[in-house]
Structures are given as structure tokens and as C-alpha cells.
Amino acid sequence: MYLRYIDMHGSFDIDEYWVDSRTVYIGHKEPPLGADAYIPQRYPDNRIVSSKYTLWNFIPKNLFEQFRRIANFYFLLIFLVQLIIDTPTSPVTSGLPLFFVITVTAIKQGYEDWLRHKADCSINECPVDVVKEGTVVRTQSHKLRVGDVVMAREDETFPCDLILLSSSRDDGTCYVTTTSLDGESSHKTYYAVPDTTAFKTEQEVDSLHATIECEQPQPDLYKFVGRINIYKESEDPIARPLGAENLLLRGATLKNTEHIYAVAIYTGMDTKMTLNYQSKSQKRSAVEKSMNAFLIVYLCILISKAVINTVLKYVWQWPADHDQPWYNHRTEIDRERHVVIRAFTDFLAFMVLFNYIIPVSMYVTVEMQKFLGSYFIAWDKDMYDDEMGEGAQVNTSDLNEELGQVEYVFTDKTGTLTENNMEFIECCVDGHVYIPHAICNGQILSAQQEDLFFRALCVCHTVQVKEEETVESIKRGIHQGKATSSYISSSPDEVALVEGMKRLGYTYLRLKDRHMEILNKEDEIERFELLHVLNFDSVRRRMSVIVKSSAGEYLLFCKGADSSIFPRVVSGKVGQVRARVEQNALEGLRTLCVAYRSLSLAEYEEACHKLSDAKLALQDREQRLAQAYDLIERDFTLLGATAVEDRLQEKAADTIESLHKAGMKVWVLTGDKMETAAATCYASKLFRRSTQILELTKKRTEEQSLHDVLFDLSRTVLRQRSLLSVDCQDYGLIIDGATLSAVLKPSPESSGSGNYREIFLEICRNCSAVLCCRMAPLQKAQIVKLIKASKEHPITLAIGDGANDVSMILEAHVGIGIMGKEGRQAARNSDYAIPKFKHLKKMLLVHGHIYYIRIAELVQYFFYKNVCFIFPQFLYQFFCGFSQQPLYDTAYLTLYNISFTSLPILLYSLIEKHVSIETLKRDPTLYRDIAKNSLLRWPVFLYWTCLGLFDACIFFFGAYFLFDNTTFTSNGQMFGNWTFGTLVFTVLVFTVTLKLALDTHHWTWINHFVIWGSLLFYVIFSLLWGGIIWPFLNYQRMYYVFMQMLSSGPAWLSIILLIMVSLLPDVVKKVLCRTLWPTATHLAQVGPQLDHTRGWFESFYQH
Structure with missing residues (x-):
């Protein structure tokens, strides 16, 4: 809320000049004579530009951005090589796929940018009322300038960032919703400085003579530092501090207020909303890292193939009779070139011939899979919360598969594990416990100390009355036991305390004219x-x-x-209150202590002076305020303590238990005291009654040195691990913020690494759960970073609901925000947002599991089918004198990755379910089968590569030996090289497509349509391609080739035989693995089938 600051000395000590500030002249009026010099400053207009391109720079800028990607740049180089030198394949074979990828991406980005242009135009031309020369003038939003005084009416959206000057309300406040900024739909109150609230009309506002000094634009929505200097005739200027409570943000909407007057402070691209368009730092998934590593391997294979063929070509041509083969068609210039240049040219030609081993369309397919797959999370009705009216949100689709690789879950407690719905339970005053219902039953509170305690809780808060009532109606409601005024606050604890005081006889009425009104138990105000x-x-x-x-x-x-x-208390019954606080904490209640101090006039004036100096500072305001608070908040008398209950969220315990079964380690990071947090951990099944709790807390390190405590705990967990017992002891660790700081700080006592981190990590590795209490926000991020950087490099996930959780959410591999009651900062800064903690179970165990399987299969399959595609080309060179003769026709080279094999794997990666969703939810242990990137490890990658090499050998040598010296046509003719290549290509396309069909577990009509449709498309295309003489081609080598092949009975038998032989190893592997070495996933797949078969037999015998 707005604070009233008074300088008791009549002047302000403003001793700093901050170059990172701006000065705004309200209404563009120059300061009076004697004030600071008037320095006109240029600020951007209020034009919003969210688009990336213009009509003139779209093509060059978009091409530059796309070719910054290594894959696109690589294929561009291949295309240029084909244009520059004589290569065995047409430039079309590389250029067309590249053109397709670039064009599709450019069309997508161009359309998105066109939509942004339309949105910008709509916003920039929005009408705005501006006060000029005492009248209201209507103009367009993009014409606003810094310093213009804007008049906004109810339900209007603010066109830029504004400082509130006055409103139609007497107290100078206004109500605002910030849904478009942070998702919060509740009404927030903003304040004008007291000195400008009296300016109610356009003429009065126009007469205001003032300047504003404030910080330069920065993206934090919840921070603002500034001051307003108000000039009056024959008086010294009055300086008042400005904070976030005075700043109306662009995009927010005025509510329940007739109109306001405000001055534009940040416009256009300087507004906080626009600055928040900037994306967060890019996170890379484990799958993406594996994919890049595999690409490097395949690039090395490509280079080695080109080198081998180049060397073998010159070895083969070393004899004189092989040096000038008739098919080379060398020109005189070619013959005169140096052998090194000729060898390098041949090397490039072989690179072009074999470059299809690098899958050009894999990047586009992966991006489409991630983008389209993210919609399944947003559409999931199981993760929709009826109470909030919202479902899961996907802020980035780049990490879908990372949800299936989580090893550590770091969770906040309040609002994440608990409901953040506080209920006042009791209070302890001077050692006496008071419970609301017992008070209402007739206990009388008359002691002066008790009255002071209740008054303290009625005024020490930032609660607002939602709907004000008359005092008489409130009295009637209290006497009749009916609900009276409802309260709103950013802190649920404060609402619970104020409502608890009402039940104890003290009712907070309202804040009016800077006076807080309380109705005491004697019905006196x-x-x-x-x-x-x-x-x-x-x-x-x-x-x-x-x-x-x-x-x-x-x-x-x-x-x-x-x-x-407690450290700031000098009197009061500390021992009795502390004992009650500890008892309440053991019961899982949230506790707060209440204290007071009576100030003399001199002490109050000194406090005012310190606060005024700190709040008027533009530089380091937060640090100065912290120093002032530290000096003022001291020498307290303890009044008592409160206990508030925050119930555990529905199914929070079940979710944590499922995460444990899935093999994840769950850590709770909270700012609460140890006893309260520990009680919640037991209730949520993070700790079990059989769990042996290890404490690494300040209390224990005061009894022993940190060095001794760490080594004692380390010996305990390592001794247990060395025991060859099935029933190993389950350990849980509790550490507080103070001890964590000591652990992370380098110490001369520790040897080796110079700190205790490794010992601490070793203890944590052997604990099933860890509770970190009394954590500051930065410490939460430090914990996550520490685990990320450990030698195992585990995948981490952080989940929280408040602004204090943002740092750890950004630090973790995957950040998930809860759409909670502490605002939407966590949800806005997260990768994913969910309504409740219970939805994390399905997010990880179902969506994460399935997405990882899908994308891993997609990546491996792409490399497999390209090995199958290009290795026969490599083998063919040994039979054509390394002449760089292509095995396949240009059309097949061009369309293999674009048309013939891309759509089935894309669909597979979107809708495949290797196990039913119900099974995944019921059996969390299935998550362990895919842990640690198991499907993209090097052994699996080598298996897929070897399988591709085996199938490629079957395709080539099978066709070669079956056709060797054999007539396959009815007229006794033998197949030529293009027919041979077409037959190999046909076997290739059918094999890789049918392998995908073998791997499919979840069949729908869409699968059938795409898989069989893609094969049918290949056949129809080949018939058309070889059945028509195309006038735009300078060759007709494929004319009638495909029809001739199909007219041969032996060719049909060969194709079927080769496909069956190629698929046989995969079938055998599946049978052996499921029979001899079944995983939990295999058993889960077989289970429903056995149940179905058993049910069929039972029903059969019953009949």
C-alpha cells in the first residue's frame, strides 16, 4: 500500500547523482527558475513493434537466421559444391530438400510475423485521451510521448506505463487487474502521492508543476524506484518517493474506478510489458545433446566414406589402362590439373554422393513433433482444475521429452505441497493459549497485554476490505454469528490472522484517510x-x-x-512463547511471533528521517531500506505468537509416493522453520515413520563442528550402504539455510577440493529424501545448481508457486510453476505451468514417459533409415570402379526424406502409446525403464546403426546375387543398373516403413492411413515417374523401369523375400528380449493382452 513519508527536518538529503536515471517533465512543463536546468531528453514514442521483419528485409533477414543453424548451413555448402564442381548427382537432389525446409520455415515465420504486424497496428491506433492545455484531447496510442498526462476511464487498458497522479476516488486510489501481465485476476490497489490527489479536473491537473526522476526501464514487473518533485509558488520543492504501488503498467485494466489521471513514464518498447517479451535463456534437453553427438558421429562416417572412396578410386585407376576410363569424359583442363586438386574435387564429389546420411528433414520433423505434441499437454482434461477454471500451460515445447528423464524433484512447500489456504487455529499471549471457539464460549480477555496483542494483529498487515459495510451491520453480523466484511491480501497468512482476530473480538474495519479503524470487543471503534x-x-x-x-x-x-x-526481543515471556511455537511447529502449523515497541517523539522522528532518506534514493534503494529497517526494528517486547494451519493439497502424498516409486529423489526447499516443514514432510509421505532422520542444522553444528557433523553423517550412510542387506535403512536429511551457507563456503579445514560440497553430496546421494528449511530464494537456486553440477549430472526439476521460487525454476533443467495464490510469477517464468501439485504425477509419469519414447524412437529411426538409404550407395561404388555413379534416380534421392518416409515417423512420434495411459499411472516403476536417457545411449545407437548396415547389405547384396546372370523379364532380357537401383530402393522404402509398423503398439485408423498410404504413394509416384516422358528432363533413363520391374514375377518374389529377411533380426530380437530378458515395460504390455485372452476363454467356457 502507499506509505506517507514525512521529512521532519524540512529537507531531503539527496546526495547521489544517478546517471542511470531519467527525468520526466509532467505535461512537458519546464521547471521554475532556480530549479535544476531544463534538459530536454529524447525518449521513444509509444509505437509497439513486436514484429521481426519488414517487407524489405524479410527475405535476407530470414535467410540469414535460418542459415545460422549448422544443419541448414551444411546442406547449403553441399548444394554450392554441386553447383561449382561436376558431381555425380544433380544439384536438385540437395537443393530441393533444402529449399523445401527453408520455404516451409519461412512461410511459417512470415505468417506469424504478419499476425504480429496486425496486432501491432491494432494497438498503435487505439484511441487515448490526453490532457493538453486544460482540455482532454483524443489521439492515437502511438502518438503518446513521455510526460503526457493521460486520462483513463473504467475498463480501459493502460496504453503505456503510467505514474498515478489522481483518481475519481477521494483517497487517490484506483483498482486495477493485471491479468494480461501476470495472470492474476484479483483487483489490486494502486496509490497516488498525497500531494497530487487533490487534482481532480483537467484544468487542475494541467496546472501541476512537477518532475519525476526514476530508474531506466527494466523488465521486473514488481519493482520500480523513483521520486516526484512537486514545485509550488514561493515554496521549496517537495520530494516524494515513488514505488511499484504508484506504477500502472501497460496492459493492465482500470476497474471499479470512474477515471484516473496519470503521467506517461515509459512508452513503446521501454514499457515493462514489452521488455518482458524477451525469452528466457535457452534450455537444451538431453535428447537434443544426444542427437547432436550422433550427428557428429555420422559426419565423421560421411567424411571417412568420402576419404576411403577417393583413395580407392586412385588405387583402382593406378594402372595405365584404368587411368582414362571412357565414362569419365575428362576435358583437357581436367587432365592438366594437379593430382591433389583432382583428388580434392573427387573427395567433394563423394561427400555430395553420400551426404544423404545426414538427415536433412530430421530437424524440421523434431520441431514439428515438439510443437504439435505440446498441445496434448494443454488439452489434457485430467490436468484441468474446475475451481481455477484453467488447465496445464506449455511455455516452451523444447523440453517435452525432458519430463521423462527427471531424477531430482525440488519442490516448494507452501502453496505447492499445501493449499496455501490458511486457517487461524490459536494464539499464545504471554504464555497463555487462546483458541477462537473457546473465547467465543465465554472466556474474557481483559489484560492490557492481551489487548495490545490483538490490536497489533489488527493493524500490522496490508489487508484490504473487499466490500466495506457500515459499522452497525458489522455489529449485527458479529452478534448473530454471521459473516461480515471479507478481506483480500497478497498474503493468505494475513487474511487468516485478521479473520482470527475477528473471532476473538477485534474486527478490522477499514483504512480511511490514512487511519486504520478497529472495532474492539466492547463494540467501540x-x-x-x-x-x-x-x-x-x-x-x-x-x-x-x-x-x-x-x-x-x-x-x-x-x-x-x-x-x-526472538533475537530482537529484550523483554517478554520468551521461554513460554518459544515452547508453544515449537509445539505448534511439531503439529505442522505455521507460526508467527508478534512484538512491539513504544517510540518516543525523538525516536519516531529519527525513524522517519532514516526511512525518508532510504525511500527517496534512486540508487541502491533496497539496500538502504534494509539498513534502515535493521536500525528501527530492535529492542522489542514480545507479545505472543500465532498458529495457522495450511492443509496439505489433495493427492500431494500420493504424488510424492509415486515419484519415489518412479526412482526420483524429492527434495523440499522451504523458508519455514524445521519443525513445521518436517511435519508436512511426514504428512506428505516424503518421510516415513521408518525413515532415520539425519540433521545437519545450526543447532547441531553449535554442539559439534561442521567438519565433525559432516563426517559423522557420511560414515553413517556409507556404513549402511556397505551392508549386504535387503532391508537397508531408509535415510532422510534435514538441513537449514545457515548450515547450507557454511557447507557451500570454502573452508580451510576441509582437504582436497577445499570445501565440504562433495561430502554433503555423498550424504544426499544416499538419502531417499531431503528437507531444506529456512531457505532464502537464492539458496534454493544454489541447491539446484549444486546437484546439476555433481558428477552424475542428473536431470533436475523445480516446482513452486511464488516469486521466491523463480530462481530455482530458472536454474533447473525443467521448471514448473503452480498457478497458486501467491501470484503468477512462478507460472510466468516456468517451462510448464499446472494448476495443482497432483498434476505433476501425470505430467511426468505419463506425458514425460510417452514423449521421451516417441522422440527417442524418432531420432534413432531417422539415423537408421538414412543408413539403410546411403550404405547401398557406398557398396555400389565397389562395383562401378568408384566412378561416383549414383545407385538411385535423382527423384528418389530428392523425395526419400521429404515424402516417402517422413510422414509415418512424424505421426508415430505424435500418437504412439507403447503402454496404456492407465498402466503408466498405475505403475510408476515403468518410469525407471527409460531413466538416464536409456533409449539414446551409445549401445542403443550402435544397435540401430548396425541394424541399418545389416539391412542395407541385405538390400544390396540380396538384389545383386539374385539378379546375377539371371533373366528376369519375359523376353529374356536382364535388368539394367537403374532397374537394379529401383528394386533396391523399393525394398528399402517398404522395409523401413514396415519396421515402423512392427514397432507400433497403438493402432488407429490414422496409422493405417499414413503407413499404407505412404507406401501406396511411392508406388503411384514411381508408376507416373516412369510411365510418362517428361519434357522438362534432358534424360529419360527411368522411362518404363518401374513397370518393367513389376511385370517380373521373380522381382516380386525377390522383393518379398528381401523384406522378410531384413525384418527378421528385429522380430527375433523382440521375441528373445520379451521371453528371456523382459523389462517392466514388456510385462506391462503383455499384461492387458493376457487379461483379454483370459477373459475370452472364460466367457467361451461359460457359454
Whole structure:
């Protein structure tokens, strides 16, 4: 909320000049004489440009971006080589696939950019009301300039970032929704500085003489630093601080407020919304890394093939009679070239001939698979939450398969494992426990200390009354036991505490004219003037308010975590309150301590001066505020503590249990105290009653040195691991933030690496679960980074719901945000967003599992079918004198990867289900079968490569030996080389397609249509290609070739025989593996079939 800052000394000590700031002249008025010099500054207009291209730069810019990709650049080089030198294949064979890929991508990107142009035009031409010379003038949004005073009406969207000057409401506030920015639909309150709230009309606003100094544009939606200098006649300028509570962001919408006046502070591409268009750092999946490694291997194979053939060519041509074969058609220039140049040219020609081993269309297919596959997550009705009215969201489709490789899950507690729906349970005042229903049953609270405690909780908060009621109606509701005023706040804890105080007889009514009104248990209204709010932050872990009572007493109330309050307390029943706090924490309740301090006038003035200096600073404002808070929040008297219950989310325990069964290690990272977090871990089955808890906490390190504690724990877990027992002890580790800092900090005591990290990691590896409590946001990210960098390099996932979880979400391999009650910062910065923690189970065990299987099969299959395609070409050179004669026709070379074999594998990678979804949800252990990138390891890659080589040998040598000196046509003629190549190609296309059919477990009509349709397309194309004399071709070598092959009975038998022999090893492998070495996945696949067969026999015998 907006804070009122008063400089008790009449001046402000502004001693810094910040070059990274901007000065805005409201209404473009120059400052009065005697003020700072007027320096006109140029800022961008309010034109929004989200498009990447223009009509003039689209082609060169798009081509430049596409050819920055290594694969595209590689195929461009191959195409250029074909144009420059005499190569065995037409440039069309490389150029057409490359042109297809580039064109499809360019059309897609061009269409998307055209949509962005349309959206930009709509936004830029939106009408906006601007105050000029005391009147409201309507203009277009793109004509706005920094310093213009804008008038916005209810339900209008703000055209740029604005500083609120005044509103139609008396208190200068306005209500805003920021759904388009962070997804939060609740109304937020924004404030004008008190000195400008009186400017209610256009003429009054136009008379305002002020400047604003603020930070340069930056993308953080929730931070803003600035100050406004207001000039009045015959008075010194008044400086007031500006913060995020004064900044109205572009894209937000005005609600429940008739109109406002605000000044444009950031326009166009400088607005925070536009700056947030920038994408997060790119994350690369394990599959992508494996794919790149395989490409390097195949590139080495390609180069080695070209080198071998070049060497063998010159070895074969070494005899004089082979040096000038008639088919080479050398020119005089060719004969005069140096042998090294000729050899290099031949090397390039062989590179062109064999370059199809690198799958040109694999990149496009993988991108399409990821993009289209991500929609299945968004469309999943099981991950739709009726209460929120939202389902899962995919912020990036590049990591779908990574969901199937997670080894460590790092989760927040509050709002992630728990509902973040707080309920006030009890409070402890001076060692006495008060429960709301017991109070309501007649217990009387009369002690002055108790009244002070309840008043503290009624004023020390940032809660707002949702719908204000009259005092009489509130009294009637309380006496009749009916619900009265409802409260809203960014913190569910505060709402629970205020509602709990209402049940105890103290009702917070409202904040009016900077006065907080409370209805006490005697039905009397008490008023406290709100002077300052020392907002909560995750470092201090407390918040405070300074108020002035009706009796003129200055009071500082503070509430926060016990670890934050107790060190600052100098009096009060600390021992009794601490004991109750620990008892509540053991029961899993969230606890807060409450303290106060009475301020003298001198102390209050000193506090005001420190706060004013800090809040007026443009540079390092947060650090200065932290120093001021530290000096003010001290010497407290402890009043008591509160206990609030945060229930565990539905099916959170089941989800964690399933993740454990799937082989994942779950860590809970929370800022809560150890006892509260441990109770939640037991309730969520992270810890079991049989789990031996190992503590690495500040309390223990105070009794022993950190060195001794670490080595004791290490010996404990390693001793257990060395025991050859089936029933090994299950360990769980608890560590707090203070000890973690000591562990991560280099220490002279530790040897070797110079720190304790490796010992700590060794302990964690042998624990099934870890609880990290009292964690700061940065420490959460440090934990994730530590595990990522360990020698195993495990795949990590971080999940949370609040802004304090963003750092670990960005650090992890996969970041998942919960659409929780603490805002949408986590969901906005995540790779995926889900409504509840329970949806993580299906996200990983079903979608992750299936996506990994699909993409792994896609990658391996692409390399396999290209080995099958190009190795016969390599073998053919041994039978044609290494003359670079292609085995296949140009059309087949061009269309193999584009048309004949690409669509079946794309469809397979989108809809294949090797195991039913119900089985995957029921049996989490199936996740272990694909762990650690098992389907893309080097042994599996070598198997697919060897299988491709075996099939290629069957294709080539089978056709060669079957056709050797044999007549295959009815007129006694033998097949020529193009017929031979066509037969090999036919066997190739049918084999690789039927292999995909063998691997398909989930058959639908779409599978049948695509698989058999692609084979039919090949046959029809070949009939047309060889059945017509094409006038645009300078050769007709394929004329009637395919029809001649089909007219031969032996050719038909050969094709069928070769296909069967090629597929036989794969069939044998499947049978042997399922029979002798079945995995859990194999058993899961067989189970439903056995159940179906058993059911059929039972029904048969019953009849």
C-alpha cells in the first residue's frame, strides 16, 4: 500500500547523482527558475513493434537466421559444391530438400510475423485521451510521448506505463487487474502521492508543476524506484518517493474506478510489458545433446566414406589402362590439373554422393513433433482444475521429452505441497493459549497485554476490505454469528490472522484517510493513524508498521518468523512463547511471533528521517531500506505468537509416493522453520515413520563442528550402504539455510577440493529424501545448481508457486510453476505451468514417459533409415570402379526424406502409446525403464546403426546375387543398373516403413492411413515417374523401369523375400528380449493382452 513519508527536518538529503536515471517533465512543463536546468531528453514514442521483419528485409533477414543453424548451413555448402564442381548427382537432389525446409520455415515465420504486424497496428491506433492545455484531447496510442498526462476511464487498458497522479476516488486510489501481465485476476490497489490527489479536473491537473526522476526501464514487473518533485509558488520543492504501488503498467485494466489521471513514464518498447517479451535463456534437453553427438558421429562416417572412396578410386585407376576410363569424359583442363586438386574435387564429389546420411528433414520433423505434441499437454482434461477454471500451460515445447528423464524433484512447500489456504487455529499471549471457539464460549480477555496483542494483529498487515459495510451491520453480523466484511491480501497468512482476530473480538474495519479503524470487543471503534509500513521481505522474514494511537502514542508493531523476532526481543515471556511455537511447529502449523515497541517523539522522528532518506534514493534503494529497517526494528517486547494451519493439497502424498516409486529423489526447499516443514514432510509421505532422520542444522553444528557433523553423517550412510542387506535403512536429511551457507563456503579445514560440497553430496546421494528449511530464494537456486553440477549430472526439476521460487525454476533443467495464490510469477517464468501439485504425477509419469519414447524412437529411426538409404550407395561404388555413379534416380534421392518416409515417423512420434495411459499411472516403476536417457545411449545407437548396415547389405547384396546372370523379364532380357537401383530402393522404402509398423503398439485408423498410404504413394509416384516422358528432363533413363520391374514375377518374389529377411533380426530380437530378458515395460504390455485372452476363454467356457 502507499506509505506517507514525512521529512521532519524540512529537507531531503539527496546526495547521489544517478546517471542511470531519467527525468520526466509532467505535461512537458519546464521547471521554475532556480530549479535544476531544463534538459530536454529524447525518449521513444509509444509505437509497439513486436514484429521481426519488414517487407524489405524479410527475405535476407530470414535467410540469414535460418542459415545460422549448422544443419541448414551444411546442406547449403553441399548444394554450392554441386553447383561449382561436376558431381555425380544433380544439384536438385540437395537443393530441393533444402529449399523445401527453408520455404516451409519461412512461410511459417512470415505468417506469424504478419499476425504480429496486425496486432501491432491494432494497438498503435487505439484511441487515448490526453490532457493538453486544460482540455482532454483524443489521439492515437502511438502518438503518446513521455510526460503526457493521460486520462483513463473504467475498463480501459493502460496504453503505456503510467505514474498515478489522481483518481475519481477521494483517497487517490484506483483498482486495477493485471491479468494480461501476470495472470492474476484479483483487483489490486494502486496509490497516488498525497500531494497530487487533490487534482481532480483537467484544468487542475494541467496546472501541476512537477518532475519525476526514476530508474531506466527494466523488465521486473514488481519493482520500480523513483521520486516526484512537486514545485509550488514561493515554496521549496517537495520530494516524494515513488514505488511499484504508484506504477500502472501497460496492459493492465482500470476497474471499479470512474477515471484516473496519470503521467506517461515509459512508452513503446521501454514499457515493462514489452521488455518482458524477451525469452528466457535457452534450455537444451538431453535428447537434443544426444542427437547432436550422433550427428557428429555420422559426419565423421560421411567424411571417412568420402576419404576411403577417393583413395580407392586412385588405387583402382593406378594402372595405365584404368587411368582414362571412357565414362569419365575428362576435358583437357581436367587432365592438366594437379593430382591433389583432382583428388580434392573427387573427395567433394563423394561427400555430395553420400551426404544423404545426414538427415536433412530430421530437424524440421523434431520441431514439428515438439510443437504439435505440446498441445496434448494443454488439452489434457485430467490436468484441468474446475475451481481455477484453467488447465496445464506449455511455455516452451523444447523440453517435452525432458519430463521423462527427471531424477531430482525440488519442490516448494507452501502453496505447492499445501493449499496455501490458511486457517487461524490459536494464539499464545504471554504464555497463555487462546483458541477462537473457546473465547467465543465465554472466556474474557481483559489484560492490557492481551489487548495490545490483538490490536497489533489488527493493524500490522496490508489487508484490504473487499466490500466495506457500515459499522452497525458489522455489529449485527458479529452478534448473530454471521459473516461480515471479507478481506483480500497478497498474503493468505494475513487474511487468516485478521479473520482470527475477528473471532476473538477485534474486527478490522477499514483504512480511511490514512487511519486504520478497529472495532474492539466492547463494540467501540478505535483509530490508529498509519504512519509507515516496513514491508515484508524474504531476507528479513518480518514486517512492521508504525502507528499513532488516538492518545498520541507512537507504536511500532512487528510480526515475523520466530528466528527473526526472538533475537530482537529484550523483554517478554520468551521461554513460554518459544515452547508453544515449537509445539505448534511439531503439529505442522505455521507460526508467527508478534512484538512491539513504544517510540518516543525523538525516536519516531529519527525513524522517519532514516526511512525518508532510504525511500527517496534512486540508487541502491533496497539496500538502504534494509539498513534502515535493521536500525528501527530492535529492542522489542514480545507479545505472543500465532498458529495457522495450511492443509496439505489433495493427492500431494500420493504424488510424492509415486515419484519415489518412479526412482526420483524429492527434495523440499522451504523458508519455514524445521519443525513445521518436517511435519508436512511426514504428512506428505516424503518421510516415513521408518525413515532415520539425519540433521545437519545450526543447532547441531553449535554442539559439534561442521567438519565433525559432516563426517559423522557420511560414515553413517556409507556404513549402511556397505551392508549386504535387503532391508537397508531408509535415510532422510534435514538441513537449514545457515548450515547450507557454511557447507557451500570454502573452508580451510576441509582437504582436497577445499570445501565440504562433495561430502554433503555423498550424504544426499544416499538419502531417499531431503528437507531444506529456512531457505532464502537464492539458496534454493544454489541447491539446484549444486546437484546439476555433481558428477552424475542428473536431470533436475523445480516446482513452486511464488516469486521466491523463480530462481530455482530458472536454474533447473525443467521448471514448473503452480498457478497458486501467491501470484503468477512462478507460472510466468516456468517451462510448464499446472494448476495443482497432483498434476505433476501425470505430467511426468505419463506425458514425460510417452514423449521421451516417441522422440527417442524418432531420432534413432531417422539415423537408421538414412543408413539403410546411403550404405547401398557406398557398396555400389565397389562395383562401378568408384566412378561416383549414383545407385538411385535423382527423384528418389530428392523425395526419400521429404515424402516417402517422413510422414509415418512424424505421426508415430505424435500418437504412439507403447503402454496404456492407465498402466503408466498405475505403475510408476515403468518410469525407471527409460531413466538416464536409456533409449539414446551409445549401445542403443550402435544397435540401430548396425541394424541399418545389416539391412542395407541385405538390400544390396540380396538384389545383386539374385539378379546375377539371371533373366528376369519375359523376353529374356536382364535388368539394367537403374532397374537394379529401383528394386533396391523399393525394398528399402517398404522395409523401413514396415519396421515402423512392427514397432507400433497403438493402432488407429490414422496409422493405417499414413503407413499404407505412404507406401501406396511411392508406388503411384514411381508408376507416373516412369510411365510418362517428361519434357522438362534432358534424360529419360527411368522411362518404363518401374513397370518393367513389376511385370517380373521373380522381382516380386525377390522383393518379398528381401523384406522378410531384413525384418527378421528385429522380430527375433523382440521375441528373445520379451521371453528371456523382459523389462517392466514388456510385462506391462503383455499384461492387458493376457487379461483379454483370459477373459475370452472364460466367457467361451461359460457359454
